[in-house]
Amino acid sequence: MDTDRFSKLPAVIASLVLLPVLLELLAWYIEGEEYDVARAVTVVLVIVALALITTVLGRIRARLPVLLVVALTVTAAGEAVLGFVAAFGPVLWRGGVPGELHGLITAGVSAFAVATGVYLLVQYHRGLYLPYLEAGMGPLPTVTKRRVIGESEILIRTMPDIGPSVEKALASCVAMVDQDDLHFVAYFGDQRCRFYTDVLEDGDLAHFFHETDQEERRTIYLRAGNQLNWLTQRLNRQLRRLEGGVLIRTVLDVERGAMFFYWIDETRYLIGVTLDQRKVDVSDDKMARLVDTIRGHFTLPPINQRERAPKPQGHLRSIPRSERWPESGS
Structure with a gap:
């Protein structure tokens, strides 16, 4: 209200x-x-x-x-x-x-x-x-749609009138959410939420809800996203002298799942949520690809092209006490 x-x-x-x-x-x-x-x-x-x-x-x-x-x-x-x-x-x-x-x-x-x-x-x-x-949240999306993709029923809520580029961003977000890893995605533009989509009502996720229901979680996620954007803007002012550019990614890795804040450009950002702690890395990678896809809808270059360290191959060898530890070189 x-x-x-x-x-x-x-x-x-x-x-x-x-x-x-x-x-x-x-x-x-x-x-x-x-x-x-x-x-x-x-x-x-x-x-x-x-x-x-x-x-x-x-x-x-x-x-x-x-x-x-x-x-x-x-x-x-x-x-x-x-x-x-x-x-x-x-x-x-x-x-x-x-x-x-x-x-x-x-x-x-x-x-x-x-x-x-x-x-x-x-x-x-x-x-x-x-x-x-x-106070800065403004009116929330009210137009509700539901779409079934595979075994997931996806909830979609948007503002009444969204442009073609935002429609493309919505389609990309809907394609990314599922009941296995990335469970909630919200798109913010011009200081308010333009749309969000989730699978929080999926029966396989019911065990994640105890004291709050799905609607309460959505409101909390949107409010937290608004807070993260405000805090990110303040941190950018402090980090400006480091000459590293703006803060483009923040991960709140909690005990059960994680929340992701991803910067798109000066007026847009994404919020993502996974309820499963085991799928934090997978969801994080999905959010990174999703942001680059959305930036492409606005003719912007990708910014999340990051490489993960290769997994160790074979077995680790233990070092006997008689063998000296290698010195760290400069």
Whole structure:
């Protein structure tokens, strides 16, 4: 569900705080009682500013971590200036800040800092310290097809409209997945998943699912792929001075299977998954060939032409204690 988690905050703020203030102003006007207009206007302006801030956060939430850091820095600097004026103003230039205004601003800054800290702690507890990684996923593929190839029933989910080159990439991915080794492949372009295909619902793979079902796994894989892309971009900035080019392959070899991240070009990448630890190398080779095939669809040269070391032939000879070990030459 692609809903804006911040879209309702301005309305909540207005209904809980701003509306009572406006009703109080209306009662003051009708009854003709004394009322501190300056204080009421200050409160209204602060509430309106908070509503505007939440609206802006809702529109550019993909940069929320940066915004939080910048906002905390700015508010801390403003609070420092305000505290200096409140403390030394009456002494240095016989002026200062009204106590109510100082208290209101201090309370607002403190509330913002506490809310930010709680939010980041919740994200950290969920294993996702960077909110961008969730917000940047965008809408997921919804068009579902199923195809039977051999003994495998392959699930295919795509975005509604994909171009001819992406169609070719989809066909290549469908041809690679099977129930023996490569079980899931997702294609990302322009910061969102364009399609994915898998055989996770195959009966031979049922013993790999215990606490999560197939749909949950797909969501986790797509989210992890988004995270890996974000982390890869940051690592590329650090590794740029090594003059080795961009990071084109990352393998998360876990206890049961592995996840593969393969870079295609500046805007595209692939995520692959095998559930079988015995088939990690086979799946890795498949992903490498798949990326080169997809790059060919976009008239790009292959980048994964790697050679594996030849397997040792014959039997290894043990070295007796009386025989000296060969020295390592330079």
